[in-house]
Amino acid sequence: MYLPTAFAEDRLEVKHGLIRAYPLGMLVIPGAAPTADLLPFSLYPDEGEAGLGVLRAHMARANPASLALAAHGECLVVFQGPESYISPSWYATKAVTHKVVPTWNYAMVQVRGAARMVEDAAWLRRQLGDLTAMQETGLPEPWAVEDAPADFVDGLLKAIIGIEIPIASISGKWKVSQNRSAADAAGVEAGLRSLAASDIGTPLGGGALAMADLVNERIRPD
Helix, strand or coil: CCCCHHHEECCHHHHHHHHHHCCEEEEEECCCCCEEEEEECEEECCCCCCCCCEEEEEEECCCHHHHHHHHHCEEEEEEEEEEEEECHHHCHHHHCCCCCCCEEEEEEEEEEEECEEECCHHHHHHHHHHHHHHHHCCCCCCCCHHHCCHHHHHHHHCCEEEEEEECCEEEEEEECCCCCCHHHHHHHHHHHHHHHHCCCCCCCCCCHHHHHHHHHHHHCCC
């Protein structure tokens, strides 16, 4: 991806944090006819020979992408974090020069690695359990895989195949108004918070509050 220095996020823990917060990743598999599928991933940060972590997921055996991934191995997974339209009316510069235009702020992580397909039932059961536990934590009555009948789960396991991707490279792009002046960035944060507090829903206001927090982190890093 195009990654200007100002937008590069180099901290591994921050990139891992976005994956945990937004685990539904776009799995892109190259080939004569590239494929793209949305899958929920589990991150294991302390695993992998490169020291960058390991991603695990599963997909339906009936999905043709499973054959493409088995054939190619190399893949890209894109995790999309907060995003929001940025109005030029929020910039302090507008009142001075009017030389401003709209843009879009966003945070994203791209992971590359060589995937292996896993058919082992114990591995699949663990992956399902880990993924479920990560998402159910905090709910009033957390659901667990063991809550479903064993024969029912066994049948589901036969219909899926596992994916394990040791992370070979991980890139982060945080386009959150760092390229603007402090006054412009502060105006963006204020505009986003005002938008989030209004009755404007998606798509314009959906990610406004989360993006305001990211802009604030760059304005006041301490």
